[in-house]
Amino acid sequence: MRIYLDNAATTALDPEVFEAMKPFMLEDFGNPSSTHAHGRKVRAAIESSRKKIAELLNCTPGEIIFTSGGTEADNALIVSGAQTYGIKHAISTPIEHHAVTHTLEILAKKGIVQLHHVQLDEKGHVDLAHLEELLKQHPKPLISLMHANNEIGNLLDLKRVGEMAKEYKAFFHSDTVQTMGHYAHNMKELHVCGLTAAAHKFHGPKGVGFMYIQKDHKIEQFIHGGAQERNMRGGTENVYGIIGIAKALEIAYREMHEHQQYITKLKSRMIEKLKANIPGVLFNGDSDNLNKSLYTVLNVSLPESDENDMLLFNLDLQGISASGGSACSSGATTGSHVLGALYPNSKRAAIRFSFSKFNTEEHIDTAVEKLASFINVAV
Incomplete structure (x- = not known):
């Protein structure tokens, strides 16, 4: 054993998730961008999945954009967030997931942003007093702090940091890949501009995730070449992955x-x-x-x-x-x-x-x- x-x-993939995905692997194979009956049926399933996720997170369907996973979602929110709002300063820590740290380091190397690291205590928790100092020194920055560290598991007070971000007019992005499906996220109560999810972290399929983008903080399109995902992400959707992530999140909230x-x-x-x-x-x-x-x-x-x-x-x-x-x-x-x-x-x-x-x-x-x-x- x-x-x-x-x-x-x-x-591991939940068997209930697999059963929900199967019809879209074998029977309902239409391209969701097609206007005929096969395509319309699949399009309806995608939008139904989007609506289900939005209901669970207490947000609107238009604020949910499907991606290939958490890494793409982190990259899109950070890069497009900085470009869309002309952000010159970014605040983060050296212990974020590499999808965040490497992306911010590349932006800093290109001179797009100046990167500032908030201090950590001896256990690795974010020093919120120092975070506020940085927010006072650098107006309207991008903040990128993960909800829970993927290696040591430390939790961030997401609500408190969101309130600070709102007060100082910061674009607040949080990698929630480790907490999505494990904790409830009520987006009406969290002042977060963007957060991320990957289905395979909560018994869904690999290769699919989503980003939540707060409706008042829309970002520029990240992947070009198509009008899919509300003109946010070009490319034919991962249909059965989308069905799977919605079902997995539904099960996670239910249990x-x-x-x-x-x-x-x-x-x-x-x-x-x-x-x-x-x-x-x-x-x-x-x-x-x-x-x-x-x-x-x-x-x-x-x-x-x-x-x-x-x-x-x-x-x-x-x-x-x-x-x-x-x-x-x-x-x-x-x-x-x-x-x-x-x-x-x-x-x-x-x-x-x-x-x-x-x-x-x-x-x-x-x-x-x-x-x-x-x-x-x-x-």
């Missing part, structure tokens, strides 16, 4: 409270068992704080050892899938830029375990048992 504990990287409780118990169980079985174990960021971190992510800091480089490999041999890096580079050999920024001199090993509704207590117990056996032998 293999145990999958890398759900922040991707999640959200139940899953939050269930997965939080799994995370708590792993924290307790790691502390009991591995001397010197710590946790990176605030990932062991259930009130300040994403309930699906636990980033474990392990004592220094010559065997640390082999930990993920050994876990994999034992049938346990986990990550040592970010959600989109689990197999990379380079170190984590998030942990490097927070713990530049640390030589401790780090493993990110991330959970879903398909995990069990047995999975947790087995993973801790195997990890403890490697650590205890090494020390």
